Amino acid sequence: MADVRYLTQLKWQLVESLRRNGHDPVEEAGESVGIERGRSPLLNFPSVDLSHAELVDANLSYANFSYANLSHANLIGANLTQANLRGADLSHANLIGTELHQADLREADLTGAHLQRTDLSLALLMGAELGNANLNGANLHQAELSHTHFCQAILHRAILTQAHLCSAYLFGADLSGANLAGADLRWANLRKANLTDANLQGATLQSANLSGACLHRANLQGANLQGAIFAKATLTYANLHWANVENCYFHPASVQGVIWGDRPTSFR
Numbered sequence: 001m002a003d004v005r006y007l008t009q010l011k012w013q014l015v016e017s018l019r020r021n022g023h024d025p026v027e028e029a030g031e032s033v034g035i036e037r038g039r040s041p042l043l044n045f046p047s048v049d050l051s052h053a054e055l056v057d058a059n060l061s062y063a064n065f066s067y068a069n070l071s072h073a074n075l076i077g078a079n080l081t082q083a084n085l086r087g088a089d090l091s092h093a094n095l096i097g098t099e100l101h102q103a104d105l106r107e108a109d110l111t112g113a114h115l116q117r118t119d120l121s122l123a124l125l126m127g128a129e130l131g132n133a134n135l136n137g138a139n140l141h142q143a144e145l146s147h148t149h150f151c152q153a154i155l156h157r158a159i160l161t162q163a164h165l166c167s168a169y170l171f172g173a174d175l176s177g178a179n180l181a182g183a184d185l186r187w188a189n190l191r192k193a194n195l196t197d198a199n200l201q202g203a204t205l206q207s208a209n210l211s212g213a214c215l216h217r218a219n220l221q222g223a224n225l226q227g228a229i230f231a232k233a234t235l236t237y238a239n240l241h242w243a244n245v246e247n248c249y250f251h252p253a254s255v256q257g258v259i260w261g262d263r264p265t266s267f268r
Contacts, residue, residue, distance in 0.1 A: 051089075061099075071109075121159075221261075 043063035050065075053073045061081040071091045079099045086104045091111040100120045107127045114134050121141040131151040139159045146166040150173045157177040167187045176196040183203045192212040199219045207227040214234045222242045229249045237257040245261075 066104075 043060060045068055046064055046066045047068055048065065049069045050073055051069045051071045053070065055073060055075050055078055057077045058075070059079045060083055061079045062083060063080070064084045065088050066084045067087040068085070069089045070085075070093055071089045073090070073093045075093060075095050075098050077097050078095075080103050081099050082102045082104075083100070084104045085108050086106045088105070088108045090105075090113055091109050092113060093110070094114045095118050096114050096116045098115075098118045100118060100123050102122045103120070103124070105120075105123055105125045105128050108125070108129070110128060110130045110133050112132045113130070115130075115138050116134055116136045118135070118138045120135075120143050121139050122143060123140070124144045125148050126144050126146045127148065128145075129149045130153050131149055132153060133150070134154045135158050136154050136156045137158060138155070140163050141159050142162045142164075143160070144164050145160075145168050146164055147168065148165070149169045151169060152172045153170070154174045155178050156174050158175070158179070160178055160180045160183050162182040163180070163184070165183055165185045165188050168185070168189070170188060170190045170193050172192045173190070174194045175190075175198050176194045177198065178195070179199045180203050181199050181201045183200070185208050186204055186206045188205070188208045190208055190210045190213050193210070194214050195210075195218050196214055196216045197218065198215070200223050201219050202222045203220070204224045205228045206224055208225075209229045210233050211229055211231045212233060213230070215230075215238045216234055216236050218235070218238045220238055220240045220243050223240070224244045225240075225248050226244050227247045230253045231249055232252060233250075234254045235250075235258050236254055237259075239259045241259050241261040243261055
């Protein structure tokens with residue numbers, strides 16, 4: 001559970017910030033503090049225990065929560081822009097609609113976290129754990145996701161344009177309808193991932209493992225697939241026009257209706 005001493009101090013700093021900006025919030029017994037958006041003062045709470053804390057709509061931008069325990073915390077609509085959450089425990093936290101633009105989440109634990117419609121653009125998530133997390137409709141544009149674990153994560157219709165996913169672990173992840181245009185997926189593990197209707201135009205998937213993945217109607221135009229593995233993958237009606245398929249492994253794969261640019265030798 002949240003450390004009452006730290007949580008009280010956090011609320012006090014947020015209230016003082018509002019008062020300095022011309023507001024006079026009144027905190028009544030049993031009620032949470034009303035927090036407005038905008039830049040907060042530096043909040044320094046490394047390693048604090050705020051598990052199960054109620055921080056809905058809190059302004060925590062630029063705050064330092066490195067290695068803090070925020071598991072099961074309720075952060076719906078909170079502003080954590082450029083916050084330091086490196087190594088923090090955010091497992092099963094509620095971060096729906098939260099602002100995490102340019103936040104530092106390296107090596108953070110987000111297992112089972114709720115991140116629907118969350119803004120993670122330009123965020124640092126290298127080595128983070130997002131197994132079974134729900135990122136439905138999340139914005140991860142240009143996010144740093146190398147070596148990040150997304151096992152069984154939901155990324156339906158997520159925005160991953162120009163994201164860096166080198167060596168990311170996406171086994172069984174749901175990426176249906178996701179936008180991965182221009183993403184870097186070199187050496188990524190996408191085994192049994194669902195990429196139905198995904199946009200991978202211009203993406204780099206060199207040496208990626210897509211064994212058993214579903215790429216039905218996926219757009220792979222101009223993608224670099226050199227050395228990628230598609231064994232037992234479903235590529236029905238996928239668009240591979242102008243894609244680089246040199247040294248790809250497609251056998252056995254379902255390729256009915258595929259639009260080929262440079263048809264692999266094994267299918268000629």
